Amino acid sequence: MNSIRLNRNLRVISLPMYDVWHPATLALTGELARRLQRRGFTEQQTRVVWPDDLVGHWQSQELLLSQTCGYPLVTLLDSVRTIGCFHYTAAGCQDYRYRSLYVVRDTDRQRTVADFFGQRLVCNSADSQSGYNVWVRRLTEQRSSITEFFSEVHFSGGHRQSLMALQQQTADITAVDCVSLALFSHYHPQWLHGLSVIEQSPLTPGLPLIASAQVTDQQVQLLRQTLTELVADPLNQPLCAPLFIGGFSEISREAYQGLIPTDRSLP
Known part of the structure; x- marks a missing residue:
């Protein structure tokens, strides 16, 4: 050609x-x-x-x-x-759409996002749909905001680092897209040790x-x-x-x- x-x-x-x-x-x-x-x-x-x-x-x-x-x-x-x-074929995906998964420690007694009012949020970055804007949109729909709902908001630099913050107990909840979580689970299952998903976002x-x-x-x-x-x-x-x-x-x-x-x- x-x-x-x-x-x-x-x-x-x-x-x-x-x-x-x-x-x-x-x-x-x-x-x-x-x-x-x-x-x-x-x-x-x-x-x-x-x-x-x-x-x-x-x-x-x-x-x-x-x-x-x-x-x-x-x-x-x-x-x-x-x-x-x-x-993507990861759990939570549908055709070209995906969603975020809300992740916490297994040992936390809170089992819904609403239970984490006043807790510490960690996001990968402020320009991320799956880790940050998903929170902005969710809380705006509830007539709230990130700074009103959470006591602290930290930016980790990446989804992997956000999960580490949960494991190290420097934050309490994070959002990770379902493709990243599937890849982490498959290739680096230790990155998810002691963590679990409590809710999921709508498809985007x-x-x-x-x-x-x-x-x-x-x-x-x-x-x-x-x-x-x-x-x-x-x-x-x-x-x-x-x-x-x-x-x-x-x-x-x-x-x-x-x-x-x-x-x-x-x-």
Whole structure:
């Protein structure tokens, strides 16, 4: 196949969001790059990277394809193009949608979220749908806010660190998306030792796959076709199954507009 007309700004792809077991992420990303090259993208356009600065990476004009969170998509990334969303097979997922799970210590007597009024919340980060905005939306619907409901709010830097805070008893409750929790349980069950899920959130669209605004309509269609074929090919099941990937849907930005909060009460 002839190469896609080279836009020299487009240079990188990544799948950084669920990199719990790196060999599995590396294998799938490598196959994705090879399939894009067979579609006509060049090696220069499909360089796999592992970014430290995720927001900067997602905002880069070099970005051919990456995966972000729905909350940054609607609050920080107004110029990127939305390609679609993987379907995950983890418990709690449904088609392209996922949900958060509310996690506490096994030894806590409180067994509903309402029981944790006045307790200590830990979130992964303030730009996370599954770990932070899920609380903003839930408490706003109850005419409350994070700072009114909880006595303390901490930001840990990641879902793994939030679970550690529960285990170390420096926080009392957290929210973790069901895909992360499934991956943790499968690859690192000790990360969940002494913890349990007490409730779950409503379904929301899962983590969107995005591209730079520099990507053309033709390239968007080729990306979508490649992702569809990647997950549908039975030969790729050994690559997709370890990451709980079971499908792909073309999703527009509009599907994520419901994530925009009506309240941004920060501690």
